[in-house]
Structure formats: structure tokens, C-alpha cells
Amino acid sequence: MEECCRGTEYLLNLWRKKGRLMVIPQLYSIKEIEKQYDTGELPVLVTCSDMNAYICKYMRSSSAAYKLVSELVGALFVKAWKIASPPCAFVQIKTEHWAAIQTPRNLSAPCWGYLELQGVMDVTSSTYIEIENNLNTWLQLLKIALFDFWIANEDRTYNNANLLYDMQNRTLISIDYGGIFNTSTFEYPLSQLMPTDTILYADIFHHLKRNANDVQLGKMINEMEAYYRVNIKESYECVDFILHSIPAEWNVRISLVEHKLHELFDSIWLDEVWSNFKDCLIQNFQA
Secondary structure: OOOOOOOHHHHHHHHHHOOOOOOOOEEEEOOOOOEEOOOOOOOEEEEEOOOOEEEEEOOOOOOOOHHHHHHHHHHHHHHHOOOOOOOEEEEEOOHHHHOOOOOOOOOOOOEEEEEOOOOEEEOOOOOHHHOOOOHHHHHHHHHHHHHHHHHOOOOOEOOEOOEEEEOOOOEEEEOOOOOHHHHHOOOOOOOOOOHHHOHHHOHHHHHHOOOOOHHHHHHHHHHHHHHHHHHHHHHHOOHHHHHHHOOHHHOOOHHHHHHHHHHOOOHHHHHHHHHHHHHHHHHHHHO
16 A cells, blocks of 8 residues: 555645645544535545534445545635635544444545535526526636536536525535546546536526627637636645645555556646637527
8 A cells, every 4th residue: 555645744745835824624523424425436524523504425336436536626626726625625524423324434534525615506497597607707717617527526507506605705616526437437538518407508507698799709708718727726736735734544556546647747737628628608608
């Protein structure tokens, strides 16, 4: 097993050297799991040592937990892109707190948890109409869509937005990253998203762009390209931190993860992502 974690102080020093500070909290459960969700990975809701509730994804067996690595990678990169996303943490759920849950799991491995947010709306095919359709919210959606194109997120589509909406602050919140790297495919090269398999094809996109015109679209494309280039550089600065944050208990090959991360910064991939995103944006804007 390759070395993959060198301790909290090492990670803090690593991040400080790059002129920024990022900490992934390490929490533990303080009472029994409150509920289990019936979505794909069967996550659980548990109250933790910081007195907040977290939605936790966990190892289902002793096999390598590449889906959890995808969650970690997506959650940290999305922060580099300054896209709203729930705070995250490593969560150790105590054995006795699994009592009511029958799903197989690896108890020794830390879970990956997202803070349960209050006052937010789940964006669905029936609720998106409640989102205020202005250029600011549309820009938020475009940033999330571009992030998905770059990181090959196949799990945010026309029928599965994986978005929350903070109605008070008028903010779209990105969630769930198990579908990045073409649904956690670490053994094969990255492949581009198809035009119909992105959030740009969804009703929410057409709802939010209703007040935009061709001139505004052109300005938005220029702004998005500058945003893209800046945040690729920001993301590259996160790579070492991400690699050294992966728990040994997740049983993944760090060299494989490292190779996949560096694929994201290949110049050909970066140019193809931008071209694909721009073409899809224009195509769906004109639809």
C-alpha cells in the first residue's frame, strides 16, 4: 500500500506554502445515524462532534474507494473555482451508531461527509421555476457547467441537477461529485461530455437564460474563458494537497489518482473542454 497521508500538520504546512489555508475537519459521530437516503450511494445522516449534521458517503466493502476519492477531489476543486458547495469533512462513524443500518460498510475507514444545509431547495424538474432568472444566477449555472465539462462530471444532467438553491442569498449550490472522471473511471483516459448529458441541456438552463440576448451571450463567453483559465491555475495548486489528504483506509493507488489528476491539466484536454463547452453553450442558447 502506497503512502497517502502524512498527518494534519504536514497538510497545513503544505497548503501554507502555497499562500492559502485549507483544512478538512476530522469529525466523529456522537449519536446513532438519523436516516439513510435512498439515492444511489445510500448515504446516511449523522450528527457529529461539531454538533452539526452531515450527509455521509462511506466504503461499502474493503475494495478501493475510488468513488470517495472522486467526492473529495470534486469538493476541493469546486472550492478552488469559488463555486458554492456544502462544507465537507472526514467523519468517523462509531460502530454502535450504525445499529439501525443494514447496508454493508467498512467500519474502519473514514466517511466523506457534507454539512446538511438549512433553508435550501432541492433543484428538480418541478422546482427550478422558483429560481430567479437573472444574469447573475445564469452566470452561476454556467460556472458550474464549465466545471463539470473540465472534470468530466457525468452525474449532473437534464434529469438530475445535483443542485441546491439558497433562496435567501439567491445562490446555486453544487453537490455530489461521485460522477466526475466519467463516473470515477480511473483506469481509462478522460472523455468529453456529450451535449445532451450536461446541465446546459436542462430546463433550468433555458429558464435562467430567458432574459439574455446574443450580445450578453458574447460577453458571458469572454468572461467565462477568463474565469476558466484563472481557475485552472488555482486548481493545479490544489493537487499535492488532495493527494496527501486521501486516507490510507480507502485502499486506492495514489499513483493512479495522481495520473488522473494530471490528465485534467493536459493542454489538449483543456482546449477541448473549452471548445466543447462553448459549442454546447451556443447550441443550447439558440435552441
